[in-house]
Amino acid sequence: MAASYVGVGRYCMRLVASSKVCKWQFLALQPSCRFHMYGRGFQKKLTEGLKVGNTALSLAFVFGGALGLYQTIKHNVRQHHAEQQFTKDSSTGLSLTLYQYKTCPFCSKVRAFLDFHSLPYEIVEVNPVLRKEIKFSSYRKVPILIGENGEKVQINDSSVIISAIKTYLVSRDKNLNKVVSYYPEMKSKDVKGKEITEYNNKYWVMLEDQDEKQYYPNKEARKEEMKWRKWVDDWLVHLISPNVYRTPREALESFDYIVREGKFGVFEGFFAKYVGAAAMFFVSKSLKSRHNLHDDVRQDLYKAVNEWIAAVGNHRPFMGGNVPNLADLAVYGVLRVMEGLEAFSDMMANTKIKTWYQRMEENIQKGQELSNKLH
Template sequence: MHCGNLRKTKMAAACGRSLLKVGRAVLDSHPGTVTSLYRRAYGTGCTGGTGARFGLRVGGSRALGCAFLLGGGLGLYHTAKLYWVQQHLAQDHCKVSDRGLRLTLYQYKTCPFCSKVRAFLDYHGLAYDIVEVNPVMRQEIKWSAYRKVPILMVDEDLQLNDSTVIISSLKSYLVSKEKKMSDILGCYPEMKSVNERGKAVTEYNNKYWLMLSEADTTLAYPEKGMQKEEMKWRQWADDWLVHLISPNVYRTTGEALASFDYIVREGKFGSFEGFFAKYVGAAAMFVIAKRLKSRHNLQDDVRQDLYKAVNDWVAAIGKKRKFMGGDCPNLADLAVFGVLRVMEGLQAFDDMMSNTKVKNWYRRMVTATRDHQGQKQAASNNKPSAL
């Protein structure tokens, strides 16, 4: 049993206790208090800050409170049993990736930014533990001043924030033969500011750059223009493509329900708790999706924006390349794939595959990440040449 699983068990116990507290708070609160619990979903920033308030009657509030109490109690019971078994069977062993890194990813499974990081880790064959964060209470990351996901912990003491910084740092580390991860991370300083809506935001300088020597840069980008193209489309995935996901997966009430049905199945919900999470969460995100459509100036039929974006991406790759990186995916391929992948199993994904030219590229990306082709490519490049 990995030590990551033990950490997850302890965090699950904390979540169970939190559910009990939330249940008591809901039962004692006014109806409007409940709405704030559903302002987090897997669409835009994965911060929990985007949302809309909507009314619930007192009866619904009390039922939801009971659901939290029941779910928390059952969760604590099962967690206690599981923790006892793990304490007696566990060995002090964590997954170790190439070059000795122990990696733990704190995530929401349906978050596109987290999916980007997983795509990178899987493609390069890097072993990592996952801690699924409860999007309501976020107890699993209460130790962190940075309250967004993904967070990647390296060797349990070095914290990497922001999906793009995580990927750039790890790629720099894998290509470089000399630099330490802590030294590389220092090249991406935090910049705190307040955006036009009065919200405090944290940005990172240089986050689309790799911190490499001239020789390593030539190795990573052997052809002119490759680095500039990769950076352009990585930023495009963050600044545009990702904002098309929520308006499309929550486009109608039916699609919103289907999306939250998936979230509930993949999450850790009891039967009553999951019922309320699905229907109340779906209603909230349907409203939020409409606001996002207006904020990002999307068409009334948001599918058309999605189709155009995906076809623009395929056109940029062209007919002569398998990937934007050529014969192998580059960081832009992995970013776009990670964002689009969160729609799998939903109507928006099926429509995209049927109405755009992305299918062949997408299937190649599925194979590349599943088979850890980046790890195999690196091993091949490091083989000594024949005399």
């Protein structure tokens, strides 16, 4: 399932929730010109050292110059490899269009993934009232991703989008339609008789046997990533709404942000901001009861965030190791929608997430900068 951020009837978005990547990180570095500089300096100083007979100084300089030259060459080789790999991944001819609500946590999760992987994409902001931008689709939720590589392919559900595009990137057979078929749609009815849609394999990145170790050092790493991606969809996302609508003041602040960033008409925006804020304040209370949250829902948010940081541990910067994996991106994407709100400031001040979150911001920014550079 998927959900939007907020909603009241047809006039507001809904953030009552459910639904829903090892990565190659490439640094946008300029080629070094130091090779010849090291060469000239090395020769000059070596000659001077020999002339004065200072053998110790000469040997020290030889060692230092050789080490500097080695580091320079190593840097250039790594850069060349990274740019070659990125060019290989980005030359697939894949065109992407994301239909979204900007403040939807599931949409934010998809954007975090695409930005981190330096994938260019167009954004279509959907009007939450009429939703005419997605009238082409029988699936009436966001995010929706349209991918084109010879034919148009629609991918629904944030976690399926991420798993499918990651699979496409690592696949030897660049056939997006085939990749999407790995995540079959299943329809059923809940206890109230309402039809619900789910997807098989939604947390799986489909890898060939010979490629698995390249992206996951062991089976536990893969299981860990899937476990925490599911945790984001089943638990973390349910903490957003009760926290951003915790009080009438916070609800109004949240809707002011939503209307400002979203695609509303004048009347729709006014209605959403004031009627929606009041409605979601009361909806958040029912969500608190449904998910067995504390009276002070901040405590549940703090506990969840610290649980995540404990799982990452002190021995690695990200759950993915030296670079974020799909679980890192999912957590970051969901939490990011609270930026600028009181709930976000409280979370940063009262949990241990700040350092990890800042690392994630830096990595997302690097991905965006590389995308801009190469596209």
